[in-house]
Amino acid sequence: DIVMTQSPDSLAVSLGERATINCKSSQSVLVRSNSQNYLAWYQQKPGQPPKLLIYWASIRESGVPDRFSGSGSGTDFTLTISSLQAEDVAIYYCQQYYSAPPLTFGQGTRLEIK
Amino acid sequence: QVQLQQWGAGLLKPSETLSLTCAVYGGSFSGYYYSWIRRPPGKGLEWIGEINHSDNTNYNPSLNPSLKSRVTISVDTSRNQFSLSLTSVTAADAAFYYCARGGVADRLALWGQGTLVTVSS
Numbered sequence: 001d002i003v004m005t006q007s008p009d010s011l012a013v014s015l016g017e018r019a020t021i022n023c024k025s026s027q028s029v030l031v032r033s034n035s036q037n038y039l040a041w042y043q044q045k046p047g048q049p050p051k052l053l054i055y056w057a058s059i060r061e062s063g064v065p066d067r068f069s070g071s072g073s074g075t076d077f078t079l080t081i082s083s084l085q086a087e088d089v090a091i092y093y094c095q096q097y098y099s100a101p102p103l104t105f106g107q108g109t110r111l112e113i114k
Numbered sequence: 115q116v117q118l119q120q121w122g123a124g125l126l127k128p129s130e131t132l133s134l135t136c137a138v139y140g141g142s143f144s145g146y147y148y149s150w151i152r153r154p155p156g157k158g159l160e161w162i163g164e165i166n167h168s169d170n171t172n173y174n175p176s177l178n179p180s181l182k183s184r185v186t187i188s189v190d191t192s193r194n195q196f197s198l199s200l201t202s203v204t205a206a207d208a209a210f211y212y213c214a215r216g217g218v219a220d221r222l223a224l225w226g227q228g229t230l231v232t233v234s235s
Contacts, residue, residue: 049225102174103161
């Protein structure tokens with residue numbers, strides 16, 4: 001299995017400040033034939049299902065605010081929230097959807113307001 | 115707009131069967147895989163498996179063997195629905211269960227609202 005490891009486990013950031021969450025995969029999720037990284041980011045708020053934020057490592061899902069951005073390639077990825085808003089308090093997960101089962105998720109990063 | 119809506123019993127007794135169904139509304143059912151994911155209390159997300167409209171299934175090969183032997187994912191293309199069955203539940207199966215559109219090689223773009231499953235005698 002591809003193991004996904006996020007850091008940090010929890011994060012407290014002041015409103016308006018930048019939040020950065022890292023994700024490392026145990027093997028590359030880059031498919032060279034199409035130059036795509038099979039990596040997604042999700043946001044989960046209490047009582048709600050996860051919501052897709054970013055796919056192909058850096059493509060923002062429709063309707064997601066542009067303060068959310070994804071970067072990285074191969075085994076190292078980052079989710080950045082450029083200016084934290086109160087509604088961004090949530091748990092964030094990275095996930096690889098590489099070519100073979102199983103899909104795997106990072107352990108989650110809890111983001112709070114400082 | 116495509117939506118996924120799931121339902122099923124949320125309170126089970128030990129040894130009963132968990133049955134959840136997820137319906138896809140507002141878009142094409144074919145052309146995608148559909149997944150089941152669970153999140154036990156205090157733990158992270160675990161992918162259970164996926165199915166497509168042609169009844170091709172993939173299960174998580176790394177599931178605990180006791181879980182793997184009890185899980186079945188099925189599809190009803192006439193109703194644009196897919197289902198999860200988990201027999202002989204125990205307290206260890208208590209979790210939020212989610213359906214989603216997507217799977218291997220495809221992001222989980224749409225999710226059902228989730229079902230909290232509790233197992234108690």
